[in-house]
Amino acid sequence: MNTSSSSASAVSDVSALSRLAQFHALTKPRVIQLIVFCALIGMVLAVPGVPGWPDVRQALTACAGIWLVAGAAAAFNCLIEQQIDAKMRRTAWRPTARGQLGRPLTLAFSAALCTLGSWILYVWVNPLTMWLTFATFVGYAVVYTVILKPLTPQNIVIGGASGAMPPVLGWAAMTGEVSPEALILFLIIFLWTPPHFWALALYRVEDYRKAGLPMLPVTHGNEFTRLQVFLYTLVLFAACLMPFVFKMSGWLYLVAAVGLSIGFSGYAWQLWRNYSDALARKTFRFSLIHLAGLFAALLLDHYLV
Secondary structure: OHHHHHHHHHHHHHHHHHHHHHHHHHOOHHHHHHHHHHHHHHHHHHOOOOOOHHHHHHHHHHHHHHHHHHHHHHHHHHHHOHHHHHHOOOOOOOOOOOOOOOHHHHHHHHHHHHHHHHHHHHHHHOHHHHHHHHHHHHHHHHHHHHHHOOOOOOHHHHHHHHHOOHHHHHHHHHHOOOOHHHHHHHHHHHHHHHHHHHHHHHHOHHHHHHHOOOOHHHHHOHHHHHHHHHHHHHHHHHHHOHHHHOOOOOHHHHHHHHHHHHHHHHHHHHHHHOOOHHHHHHHHHHHHHHHHHHHHHHHHHHHHO
16 A cells, blocks of 8 residues: 555656656747846846846846746747647657647746746836836747748848847846947847858758748748858858947957857858758857857956956
8 A cells, every 4th residue: 555655656756847847848948048148148248347236136036037038938939839849850849749738738837937027027127127028028929939930031030139139138127228238239149040040940941841931941942041141140240349349348358259250150151152961050059159159258358358
């Protein structure tokens, strides 16, 4: 009798842990980490010098609220794209795509995260940050996921505005306003997004075609997309110099920005001139290094120079 009870308890514990892992997967943790990191950079740059405890507390609270709302948007995205995700190897593992989490439960989870995150931001940070974060939720979860992604090959370009918001949210959290410096950070991510995602779309083109999504490689072909990736990295290169030009940063950042941008443009040039799936994967991975390295350099420059 005791053995049966212990076994049932163990099964229950495993089931609870499994369900918790499924909800965690809905929030797209790796994407959320990058979002919160970029928001944190905006917070740090908005505060001159070394922050005091009130600033640290404000930043941590804002990060928690932004994480919750961003997780809600990711979960809502999984809900809307359940059928599409099931057709693509890259996303077929998601709990919604596998039918492990039902639509009502996923919707309730998304709504709960969004409500809690918005409440934290409104009460403990400031109303501007809450409204900007909620607008970002609507932009990604509704405008991009529901409207743009299935209708236009420019979905990544237009929808990239939502993905570029984290530094603006961070800046607003600490200052209660949106300054030109915050918009420069926004511009960098906005221009980084198309070459980042199109590099992925190039070697996942059959997945997107099978799912019926009008990604640029599907609608305009491989060669045209490769050219667009290269051209965007050149425009991005110029944008990455703006923090130095506008005296947001010093020489440490400039050296890092130039090196990282040359690397990204170099990968894009090779991709344009001599395509392979392996090179597209390398370009995609380097794009992540590029953005993370760029913002890490801004952080170091802020304190060390």
